[in-house]
Amino acid sequence: MSAAPRASSGASPRPTAPTAPTAAPAPLGSRAGRYAWYGVLLVLGALVGTAGALVQAAWFPGGLLVALLATASLFYGGLRATGTQVGVVAAGCGWLLAVILLSFGRPEGDGVFGGGAGELLFLFGGMGIAVMCATLSRLPRPTP
Structure with a gap:
């Protein structure tokens, strides 16, 4: 069974009036979004530094490796989250x-x-x- 095409009522579609562009929320890559990431990375850096200081002494040498792995993950994640080296600096300062x-x-x-x-x-x-x-190279920005 094939579907038969619908018959149109003869009325043409109404033209729509152009609408004014609405203000879209700021994308995460904007300046305010990037500053928010820097603040989050600063706090996360302080938390990872505190946790690493406690863990590395408690379970030596395994705790030292876990602490350094968490530190490396935070720094590399800061680089990829912000797309700039300042993300590493913010996490490193914390x-x-x-x-x-x-x-x-x-x-x-x-x-x-x-x-x-x-x-x-x-x-x-x-x-x-x-x-x-x-000092890792940054990923190229995608073209829109």
Whole structure:
């Protein structure tokens, strides 16, 4: 059974009046969206730095590898999420701020970092990963 074509009633379609363009929400790649990503990456960097400082000392050497892997994932994700090296810098600043604040300690002797080899590997390894991710080439922008 084939469908028969519909008979038109003879009325032509009504012309529609042009509408004014509506304001579309700002895309994620816009300046405000990128600044929001930088703020999120700064906070995530502080969280990953804090968690890495605790994990690397607790389960050495496996914890050190997990902490450095999380750090590398954050930095590379920041590069890909924002499309610029500033995403790595924002995440790196949060990470470094957390690691530096945790290394100060208190006059009573309480501190997260004891000054061993694992802490130094975490500090210098994280900074090295940040430099590597910041110097990676960016993906070309897609053409519209």
